[in-house]
Amino acid sequence: MEYLIREDVDKMGFLGMAMSSEFKCARCGACCEWEGPVRVDADEIDAIAAYLGMTSEDFVAKRTVLAEDRRSLSLMERPDGSCEFYDRDAKSCLINPVKPRQCVLFPLQWRFPGWERLCACGYL
Numbered sequence: 001m002e003y004l005i006r007e008d009v010d011k012m013g014f015l016g017m018a019m020s021s022e023f024k025c026a027r028c029g030a031c032c033e034w035e036g037p038v039r040v041d042a043d044e045i046d047a048i049a050a051y052l053g054m055t056s057e058d059f060v061a062k063r064t065v066l067a068e069d070r071r072s073l074s075l076m077e078r079p080d081g082s083c084e085f086y087d088r089d090a091k092s093c094l095i096n097p098v099k100p101r102q103c104v105l106f107p108l109q110w111r112f113p114g115w116e117r118l119c120a121c122g123y124l
């Protein structure tokens with residue numbers, strides 16, 4: 001599956017995946033360590049910025065970058081490509097209540113190439 005943007009995801013209807021009884025996240029963190037864009041749209045930016053107590057403008061300037069394909073903004077990454085919001089010690093997302101759709105949808109309705117070699121959830 002190719003990388004998707006928000007409009008693609010919305011066409012799929014994302015809640016079905018999140019509710020799947022077959023999906024059991026093993027909290028391995030591989031999807032957060034993945035070296036690829038975590039895309040955010042305007043609504044997601046507003047929600048994450050508010051959660052962090054920042055203005056949306058400040059959040060965009062300090063915590064996002066333009067994705068390589070220039071189709072969207074993406075959350076800032078660490079030098080190793082992992083998401084800046086992944087807390088490795090706690091194995092959790094620092095913005096979990098407002099994390100982007102892409103993260104909510106993984107791996108049932110949004111995937112990156114080779115995801116099945118990394119994800120420990122066992123869902124195929």
Ligand code: SF4
Binds near residue numbers: 038095096
């Ligand atoms: S926003 Fe949260 S769930 Fe999404 S990749 Fe970053 S740490 Fe993982």
Ligand code: SF4
Binds near residue numbers: 107
């Ligand atoms: S890669 Fe799969 S098992 Fe690991 S945290 Fe992400 S969804 Fe959960």
